[in-house]
Amino acid sequence: MAEELASVLAELRALLLDGEGLVRAVASGRQRNTSPPWRRLELRPVSLKAGQRLQRVAYDERQAHTANAAYGDEAGAMVDEALSQGFANWHVESTGGTLQIRITKKGEPMVSRTKPAAPVERELSHNRAKARLLDPADPFWQAIGIADADGRIKPTRQDKFRQVEEFLRALDAVLKPEQLPGDRPLRVVDLGCGNAYLTFAAYRFLAHVRGLDVDMVGVDVKRQARERNSALSAQLGWDGLRFLEGTIADAPLDGADVVLALHACDTATDDALARAVAWKARFVLAAPCCHHDLQKQLRAAEAPAPYGLVTRHGILRERLADALTDALRAALMRLSGYRAEIVEFIGSEHTPRNTLLRATYTGGAGDKDVLADYRALINEWKVRPRLAQLLGLEGSGLELPKAGDAGF
Known part of the structure; x- marks a missing residue:
């Protein structure tokens, strides 16, 4: 009031x-x-x-x-x-x-x-723990099911609460005021939002803590997710937050300044990155989940010597596929005009899926050295990254390998 x-x-x-x-x-x-x-x-x-x-x-x-x-x-x-x-x-x-x-x-x-x-x-010590970006007692946590009726984070939701907070900390770090639109709302899209814990928290932080004018959309393929999340948004009175039903690749969206994706499974992360590139989204933050696509390709092909000593062990092959997938994703983002890095956004005690691909659009041309290393890597391992296919980079001016070339 x-x-x-x-x-x-x-x-x-x-x-x-x-x-x-x-x-x-x-x-x-x-x-x-x-x-x-x-x-x-x-x-x-x-x-x-x-x-x-x-x-x-x-x-x-x-x-x-x-x-x-x-x-x-x-x-x-x-x-x-x-x-x-x-x-x-x-x-x-x-x-x-x-x-x-x-x-x-x-x-x-x-x-x-x-x-x-x-x-x-009260904590009066001079050296204290890292400050919270959002108050754990904020009523919206209870509305979305993270906190209980007494305003305390549920024991079963502590890990999710920390994942969301650290993701927001990474988002806060990249959103520089001089890079934000001054004549319209900041357009933010959370692709594959599911229960939308991150979506609600990001809107709360951006709109009510950072004080930004925000138009935010959460996208999920499940109708029940859209209906539940839309009802909660209406309950909270958050007019700048809405939800759509659809796949990441096909949801009816015009574009975004910021694209988020927290634990979109397997190639769904590639779908999110591809849409971000198509929109030339200014900021992209994606924390991948499982990496089955390249795992299957590694199982089907003979590893280059002497890496057979690694891929013969299933658990090591999976970890190698994780690292290889994200390294290739970062390279493809760099070849698409982004400055990209892979970082750890939270400790592994809260989730084993704790890497974050963070990218900022610069519009620069693809680096020839990155392209050469990318081509050498996919040819050596005989893999075909899903993101390269989605971006349609084969045959472009970047001269990425075409389907049928070595490694494809």
Whole structure:
């Protein structure tokens, strides 16, 4: 609901200066016609040798800048400065509850207040665990089935919660403000969304924490997934989030700035990457699942010497196929005008499928050295990557091998 801006800011200021009650506050996004000097700002009380201080951590595009202020006039000046910098979103956690503020384009504050379901513990140590991008007590986690009725992440969903959060951390790192559209919503597509844990969390983070104008679509082949997810989106009142029923390859979509795919099985990841390339999507983040396609090809062909010592063992052949598949995918993305890398986005204790292909479109020409290495690799192993077929790169100006050439 909209409230008087002055009274909301007064309430916010009091919470930020409450050394006994504040847990953490996060500011992000920008109000209309303002340019905050930081991408994100965090405030929290810390206990130092000199006594308790209000700590401010300000993030620019490259690093974090930390400052500590003694409670009183010094902390008051720090808070007043933060409130004057034009942030559009504030998320404040305190022992008394959670306050969320979003200042609209008209300058009106939309405010949400929730009481804690259980006593809140404060962490005042100077060196603390990595901050959460999304509050685990946020009601949307309960709506999508990750949290229980008391607002706690379910034990059986802890791994999924951490996967989603670390995926969002990787997404946050690549979305630079200067590369985002300024005259229209950011178009985001989650291909093969399933239960849409990532879709809902990404929308919540981008729209309500980063403060971006977002048009987001989740795509899944199952009708029940579309119906369930659409009902939840309506329940949450998130007009910028919708769901479509269809395959990754054929879903009726016009394009996207950001393409996401979390654990799309086997060649479904290739389908997602191919659509991203066709759209020239600016950012692509895909965490592959199983890799059956190249595993079958490796079983059917004789391994080049001396790698028969590896492929004779089923488990090692599977791991080799995983690495080979993702290496070829990254190479093909680079040959399609992307800067691409493969990284680990979460520890293997949470999922064995913990690699992430992260790509940013540059429009550059394919690197001849990458092309030469790609051709040598597929010829050596006699494999035909599904993504190359989907991209239709054979016979193009890149002179990729055609069907029937060695290795195809």
